[in-house]
Amino acid sequence: MMPVETPRKLPTSSDTTADVEALLNPAEADGTFRDTAECKGGGTLLGLLLLSSPTPRPKKG
Amino acid sequence: METEGSGTTSRLADVVQEFASAVVPALRGGDDRFDLLGSVLTQDDDPLAAAAVRVLAADALAPCLLAEKATSERDVLLFRQAIDGYPPTPDAAVPTVWSHWGMRAALGRLHVGAPGGETHQHTAPDTAWVAAQPWQRMTHQLAQLASLALPGLPSPLATAVAARPVDLARGFVRAVRRRDWTQAAGAGRWLTVTPGVPSSLGLPAGLEFVRHMGGADARVALHVRAAQLAAERTRVPSEASV
Numbered sequence: 001m002m003p004v005e006t007p008r009k010l011p012t013s014s015d016t017t018a019d020v021e022a023l024l025n026p027a028e029a030d031g032t033f034r035d036t037a038e039c040k041g042g043g044t045l046l047g048l049l050l051l052s053s054p055t056p057r058p059k060k061g
Numbered sequence: 062m063e064t065e066g067s068g069t070t071s072r073l074a075d076v077v078q079e080f081a082s083a084v085v086p087a088l089r090g091g092d093d094r095f096d097l098l099g100s101v102l103t104q105d106d107d108p109l110a111a112a113a114v115r116v117l118a119a120d121a122l123a124p125c126l127l128a129e130k131a132t133s134e135r136d137v138l139l140f141r142q143a144i145d146g147y148p149p150t151p152d153a154a155v156p157t158v159w160s161h162w163g164m165r166a167a168l169g170r171l172h173v174g175a176p177g178g179e180t181h182q183h184t185a186p187d188t189a190w191v192a193a194q195p196w197q198r199m200t201h202q203l204a205q206l207a208s209l210a211l212p213g214l215p216s217p218l219a220t221a222v223a224a225r226p227v228d229l230a231r232g233f234v235r236a237v238r239r240r241d242w243t244q245a246a247g248a249g250r251w252l253t254v255t256p257g258v259p260s261s262l263g264l265p266a267g268l269e270f271v272r273h274m275g276g277a278d279a280r281v282a283l284h285v286r287a288a289q290l291a292a293e294r295t296r297v298p299s300e301a302s303v
Contacts, residue, residue: 016112019070
């Protein structure tokens with residue numbers, strides 16, 4: 001038996017109206033931030049921690 | 062599981078990218094004729110073709126509007142189908158209403174002077190939102206209407222935008238910092254046709270950066286190339302500094 005090919009159903013204008021609206025009015029994308037002030041602050045803090053003198057330990061004996 | 066609706070949206074987004082990819086090289090050069098349908102695999106009897114043109118709005122014919130290339134009858138017919146098939150509803154959002162107006166304006170501009178051509182006499186939609194919205198929201202909306210940022214196409218929207226060049230410049234910088242390349246490219250396109258933009262913004266270098274970072278998206282590439290073409294055609298006066 002020959003396979004019956006189902007004709008491709010093309011979307012009509014009414015089917016795509018909502019999709020067109022969605023692409024015409026997209027919500028603002030979430031931003032990917034590189035906050036300079038925060039990066040600078042974090043870097044400074046890390047540097048100070050690395051450069052600081054070691055924690056004093058109680059002397060033995 | 063993907064629903065039928067989301068599948069159509071996804072395919073429409075792909076067709077929009079396909080069409081935008083056909084517009085970009087035509088803006089870069091080539092011959093004097095632009096044949097959109099002849100440059101894509103999607104057939105003109107596929108309803109997604111008209112839908113994609115409606116999403117791209119006037120940019121579907123950008124090479125004819127910006128680079129003065131001749132258009133094809135098939136493309137104009139498809140453009141008309143997109144206008145007629147997706148009219149804005151009474152409660153439609155700002156980008157829907159204005160992009161539809163922009164398409165009719167573009168068609169009128171292409172046919173002005175042609176025998177039997179139409180002139181653009183449609184009433185322009187409201188522009189009060191440009192002055193009323195915060196600069197972030199205004200930039201977001203204007204970026205979606207970047208197809209209307211055409212040199213030599215005076216519109217009430219361009220007039221309203223001209224009152225807020227510094228806010229728009231601020232929105233461009235914000236979009237770049239958020240890495241929202243689509244918004245940055247759209248805002249940058251408006252900035253090229255808006256007088257009073259601070260020269261300290263460094264717009265040409267900024268646009269090149271946006272293209273470098275987001276140019277893989279055909280719509281970003283389209284906006285940046287259109288902005289560069291508009292800048293070549295229009296040298297707007299800039300202020301010395303912010």
